Each structure stands twice: as C-alpha cells, then as structure tokens.
Amino acid sequence: MQWLARLVDTRAKALLVAATVVFLVAGAVGAGVAERLDPFGEDAPDTESVIAAEQLEDAGFRPTSVVVLVEGSDPRSPEGRIASKASPARSRATTTSSR
Numbered sequence: 001m002q003w004l005a006r007l008v009d010t011r012a013k014a015l016l017v018a019a020t021v022v023f024l025v026a027g028a029v030g031a032g033v034a035e036r037l038d039p040f041g042e043d044a045p046d047t048e049s050v051i052a053a054e055q056l057e058d059a060g061f062r063p064t065s066v067v068v069l070v071e072g073s074d075p076r077s078p079e080g081r082i083a084s085k086a087s088p089a090r091s092r093a094t095t096t097s098s099r
Contacts, residue, residue: 008015043050073080 045051075081
C-alpha cells in the first residue's frame with residue numbers, strides 16, 4: 001500500500017489527468033446504453049411491474065393527481081370532513097405530476 005501512496009504523492013497531476021481521460025472515455029462509450037436498454041418505449045407485458053400495474057388498475061387504483069392540504073382541523077373527525085369540504089378557501093391545492 002505504500003507504493004500506491006507514493007505513486008499518488010509523486011504523480012498526482014498525471015493521475016488526475018489519467019482519471020479525467022478514463023472518465024470522459026467511459027462517458028462517451030456508455031452514453032447510449034440507456035436508450036438501448038429501453039424496450040422500444042413500450043412496456044414488456046410479461047414483466048412483474050407491468051403485471052402489478054395492471055392488477056392495481058383492475059382493482060380500482062388511480063394515480064394521485066391532486067393533493068389537498070387542510071390546516072387547522074383533523075380530517076378524520078366528522079367536523080374535519082365537513083370543514084374540509086365546506087371551506088376550500090382554507091386549503092391549498094398542490095398538483096402533482098402523474099406518469
């Protein structure tokens with residue numbers, strides 16, 4: 001291990017240049033890998049994630065598109081449910097992106 005420490009100490013600039021060159025070459029070689037791994041923009045129907053998404057959709061799950069924050073009341077209580085429905089001026093709606 002001392003030889004490695006000595007190498008880094010004596011040739012720090014050369015190692016930095018070499019590491020930068022290796023990083024750039026690796027980035028250039030691997031730049032298109034993600035595009036080649038994508039199955040043509042479609043979902044493979046036999047994968048677990050697609051099967052699970054279809055089962056969720058069949059069960060009635062829909063992605064959340066709006067989250068409403070109500071301050072000053074407990075939405076689990078009957079009064080809170082009434083207050084959250086009756087007073088939209090007190091709530092702030094935040095739109096979320098869905099896939």
